[in-house]
Amino acid sequence: MDPVRPTSGWPLLRRVLWEQRRGLIAGMLIGLAWSASKVAVPRLTRLAVDRGVIGRESLWFWSGLIAAMAVIAGVFSGWRRWVAFRESRLTETRLREQLFGHVMRLHVGYHDHTQTGQLMSRASSDMLQIQGFVVMIPLTASNLAMVVAVVIVLFTSQPLLALIALAPLPVVNLLAQRFSRTIHPAVLAVQAEQAQLATVVEESVSGVRVVKGFGAEQVQAAKLRVEADDIRRESLKSARVRSTFLPALDLLPNLGMIAVLGIGGHRVLNGEMTYGEMFEFFLYVVLLVAPLRSLGMTVAFGQRAAAALLRVNEVFTTVPEVDDPPKPRPLPTEPPVGGVRFRHVTFGYDPSAPVLRGFDLTIEPGRSVALVGATGSGKSTVARLLTRFYDVQDGKVQIDGVDVRDLRLTDLRRAVGIVFEDTFLFNDTVVGNIAFARPDAPIEEVHRAATLAGAHDFVTQLPQGYDTVIGERGFSLSGGQRQRIAIARAILADPRVLVLDDATSAVDPSKEHEIRDAMATVMRGRTTIVIAHRPGTIALADTVVLVDDGRVAATGTHDELLATSERYREVLAALREEDVDDTDDAVPVADPASGAASDEEVRG
């Protein structure tokens, strides 16, 4: 566990490239063969012109040689491309898999503070930047080799002419670099304006009732005109950048051609040089343009890839804070099992502002407890500590006498089953979703779990029954139906301890009783923690615990507390009012669940 983070992503890239060294070296060698054949062509053409065309020797010999080079160049150019792209896509693919694997193991605390969209762009657009750079590695090697070879060939034949003809060419490289660097922010500015226009369009479309209701069409139309004009302005700025660089890039090689024609022509007239030699110069100047441009691009790509690597590396160097203990202990297996104990637990998402302060709670095996508390009282935090989504700062959490930190994560999470407030369904069949925890469960068990959860009846009425694909891109279910699938999922997992975290909050009050029946069935004989705020749900539990100010404030049955605790009545009344606006316990970020939801909106 090294807390020091490297400040650059290059070690990461080096590791990945080392793994692919064979492919990359093969790509470079193939590229060299291609370069050699390309460099040979102008020289062969010179010989053909001097000896064949002008000297009237055999034309077919020379043109046959050039044709042979054509075959070599063709084969190796395709091959070079194949290897370069194969290797770069492999880098991208592997790196993305490693990233995903790492992210899946990162503690929930990390995910609570990181938006889904950010991690998505690490794994998609940043990976593309890196791929774009890796593909350039073998290509750049052969391009460099070509440039060096041509420079040597020209300087050995006509040093002075070479110097003058090649002088403008490094500028091509420089300009290409500068162009890439200048156009990038200009393009980003256009994209930013496009995003603003998209916002106006989105709000006008989704707020169409308001717009129509107040006849505000003109107001929105005026906003749109501003944005459309902004886009035009920024696009024209980027066009100006292109108009500055691109014609100049075309101009420079032509300057070389003029130098060759002027100086070379006079030398030919003076007999210091053959016509073929001059023509060779033309062809070399033309040949160099493409590799020089691409070298310039490589530099710019490299800079962008470096930034992407840095961001990706930041994720990789984040160490999972919740991990298996070095010496794990097993859970006792002899019944009764499922005892839960919180001992003097202190915890805060921000350690200086604890949510739980000396929280004590004991639940006997098989009993059920409803946690009731105002928003921010810490009742949902209790569930997060039990599953080790977070670790306590002081005190301990035990299951059947074992500290949760002494358990292997696998054992702990088999022992505790959670039904979350915001039901998450996977893009999978109903069976796949219910059997999520145990994919190999026999179908009868899946049906039994669904029946217990009160889901069987509506599932059999879906288009393909249990094989209907649900989730974001599948058949859409109501909140209550989703919740019952989630309960079935928990039942099939058969945990020692079941946590129902506000499992009914997303459900229309008139439909709540359907879930409540399912919950009552599941809770029978199983240790259950119910986090709830509707009286009907609270009443399901054997005991009600009022959580207030990070501690247990009162314990008893629902009726007892109603009768004896003023605070309980207050909290209950407040909870009823805020029913819909209820958000997570004081997690100090902008609600991660809503971040995920907005991603879905974008994709939908």
Add this chain to the structure above:
Amino acid sequence: MWASGALSDEDRLDREETSRVLRRSIEFATPYKRFIYAAIGFVTITTVCTVAGPLLVKYATDEGLGGGVGAGSVSALNTAVVAYVVVVVINYLAGRQQYLAINNAGEGFLRDLRVRVFDRLQAQSMAFYDRNKAGVLVSRMTADIESMGELIQWGLLQFVSAGLLLVFTLITLAVLSWELTLVVMVVLPIIVAASVRFQRQSNKAYLDVREKVGQNLSSLQEGIAGVRVIQAYDRQDEQIRRFHGTNRALYRSHLHSVRVSVWYFGLVEWVGVFAIAVVIGVGGWLSHNGSIEVGTVAAFVLLLANLFEPVQQLSQLYNTVQSAAASLHKLYGLIDAEPDVGEHPHPVTLPARGALEAHDLTFRYDGAERNALTRVSIRVAPGERLALVGPTGAGKSTLAKLLSRLYDPSDGRVTFGDVDLRVASMASLRERIVVVPQEGFLFGGTIRDNIRIARSSATDDEVAAALDRIGALERFEEFPDGLDTEVRERGSRLSAGERQLISLARAALVDPAVLVLDEATSNLDPGTEVVVERALETLMTGRTVIVVAHRLSTVRRADRIAVVDHAKLVELGTHDELVERGGRYAALAEAWARSQPTAG
């Protein structure tokens, strides 16, 4: 090389559609025709310059260097060099101008397109928004137009100049030596055929990559968004395995798309060099015969690149141009869709007060099998409060929408003060009848901007007065930036109750005679609930109110209750009357009373 757009078969336009798109585009481009003519002029100049270079080399070779054997004329050589300098400078200057001209035309065209599509969307009725998915409309205005932006920045210029270059080069070659041109033309069909084949294959490969990228992204998203469930059930390994599945499928799809391009780029490379061999062999032989000069052979070698590159570019652009045409086709379709709730040709201003009456209203949503409302007649007197109740989907919201002319009835009519809403001017309609939607929808901008949406001419004082009238001014003035608080900014997220207050303030700003409320199904936070209730009460005083009610408490406060069920008005009367009658309302009221939470 920039990414070319791919095109699926259903997006391909037929001949007639293509010519319609072309006609409309010319019409849209008319304001920018000066830029377009300028662009064509400059592109022609640069193309001529590009072809002129090799021709000057030929002149220098044959006239200046005596066919490469050294016995030539210095002055002819110098002339060629000077001419070359001039050509290069002209090429550079015209090159700069062509970018500017083509972008000015293109970006102007797109700007107008954006404005006109949006204006037309705004003019459409609610029925239109029911028919068309919001996401599709947004992507027409954004992704579709943006992809054309790319075409304009790169493609259009390339398309025109590649075409011109190909033609000019062919003409030049033919004039220089038709024999040699014929021989070279043997190679050209190879590259044309290969380009066409490659274009088809790569289009398919690209569509496949795009699909796999989408699948991989949703697998990625599922893993990240569902990480809590995945960890809670210890299914990380399974999820990673699944992700590898889509990720490797994407990898294979990428490899396929590279494989498709590999043979093509190899072939292009081969053709480029092979053509030199042909020109040297055949051209050299022709020059031995004396039918052409050495300079012609040199010019051919240098011009060859102008022949093959444009073919490649055109084939790559083919898809982009086609998909742009497909986008334009859809956008013109939007612009050409006539709004079905429009302003009457001779609009009448609605009277300040009057009864709101439905006469035999029948309404059916587009494509629906059954009527949403059948022959509903009702009269709401000035100042009366009417509650609409009934099961979900029974038609009560539809009735509210027809009464405020968010839709026009299929049959029957709605009048206010005996004026048919369809002949009323839109401006006076929105002044008399205001709909307050149940969710307090906010637009980007400040609190003030959001209220002013209702009446853009309102002064700051009027906005403040509207808030004051509903008793919410102090609450918002307490914000750090007061009414200038940006509503979308992080940290200043408004609560549901505050959003409702803004919504009510909008209505207060308009000061309408009739208020149509769609009551929220959900409760508000306790702090604001009372404030919103009070604001609503103030707002309703002295106005005709029609409320789509979900709560018993709201219904109890109405003067009369209309029960809508199965598209019909089934009961109408006061609470006591209807309870006494023991019909549907009585049953509903009892069920309501039971389901209300009992605690507290």
